[in-house]
Amino acid sequence: MAVRIVDETLFASTDPPTLRGSRCEACGAHVFPAIGSCPMCAGVDVAPVALPDHGVVWSWTTQHFAPKPPFRTDGFEPFSIGYVDLGPVIVEGWLVGRTQWTIGEPVRLVLAHAWTDDGEAVHTFAFEPGDAQ
């Protein structure tokens, strides 16, 4: 059964979850989500690329107050956000499983429940503790 996702264009695949970025053919820069030009070298020859599914925490914080709309939630609890160094690019996303993190610790990509819409679970990408499997 297909999993409902916040935005299909963020993913190269949802099983297993893999993020879809873009790679510049001229300078090799990776960007997430995929875009049609390269902000690093101003090149326009870019192609979609599947990003690595594991990395290390580059920075983190825990959100202690509920963001204003358009934030959607089934009930606010403090949650963590981080930048995860995937190698070719550092990606911002949820850090799930706890609210205290250490820069440099290994994490891997998962799908996490974001909110429920009309009885249906909506998922987003997130990182949880652990090495690549």
Added chain:
Amino acid sequence: MTGHEDVYVVGAARTVFGRFDGEDNDLAEEAVRGALADAGITWSDVQFAVGGTNGETKPDNLVARLGLTGLPFVTVKNGCATGGVALMTARNGLIADGAEIACVVGYDNHARGAFNASPSRYGIGDWYGETGMMVTTSYFALKIQRYLHEHGIDPRTLGYAAEKAFSYASDHPYAWRRKPVTVDEAMDADLINDPLTRFMFCSPDAGAVSLVLARGPRAFDMCDRPVRLASVALRGRRPGSFEVFSTWLSPGERTSPSIDAAKAAFSAAGISPADVQVAQLQDTDSGAEIMHLAETGLVEHGAQTAGYLDGDYLVDGRLPVNTDGGLLANGEPVGASGLRQVHEVVRQLQGRADGQQVPGGPTVGFTHVYGAPGISACTVLTTEGR
């Protein structure tokens, strides 16, 4: 010897910052009339005007209140850097249009709470806001968390910065949050976003600032102690910068528009960061002040903590910083904030600070604004030039 190309601040005024129930234009008008009075001129003498706001009002419509003199009035909207950009535009307008006197005003009157930006305005999908990442406070926290780690800085330094800000503000009649806060109170307060507590963030609020600029030697006819705008520089982001609402960052060397703008401002003025005797830095959060001390070249990366502990940034220290309490204590009416910084440095250099005065007659000042989506404007201000 002053030249015709030199531009001076000859009048400065600001409103009290904080919550405000009236119209935005009431604030702006109060500031402009204050600056005109400070310069000893009337609106009819102004030949070029610039207004900055991040709100919905139209600054150029202020002429309906001030007088329909037919002058050119440019509107600026550049996020947190609006004030700096407005000042630069006024300076450039004076030089390019052959005018003698310009007026610049910045103001805003924001709703309570953190700014709530729309993802689409930044070219990001709705998912970014829906999943709770379109939040300015988490950006500042993520940035300082990494910076503290990279430079081995004690997180307690965030508390030192907060204590300093509210200590200055307690003596400043125009500041908003004027109750002193101890380091322990700042560190032990409720977390907003780790590692930043509620005493370590500025809040959007209301306020207006206006400056009158004049070209030399006219400036010296108008003002006993004109302050020379030795340089103003504006820079945008390059690869490697870490900006608000970034879904991704590039690995490798970090850059910053603040580094580039400060370098350009010092270079254009022919002045070294070591010469600065009073400075205003963008302290949207206490971490921002710590980072900007180093990015502007005033202090080495990693040496900031010692500066707080040694009292370097107090009025009788080596490098007084944010002597009006900065954004932490004044809040951030976006359009006014950069001009507030210049207002404070001008008053310090003229020896008539509204709050604590830097002793010994400082002659070189510096201001720095920084904001979304990755722009910075810096000025160097001096008293020499007659």
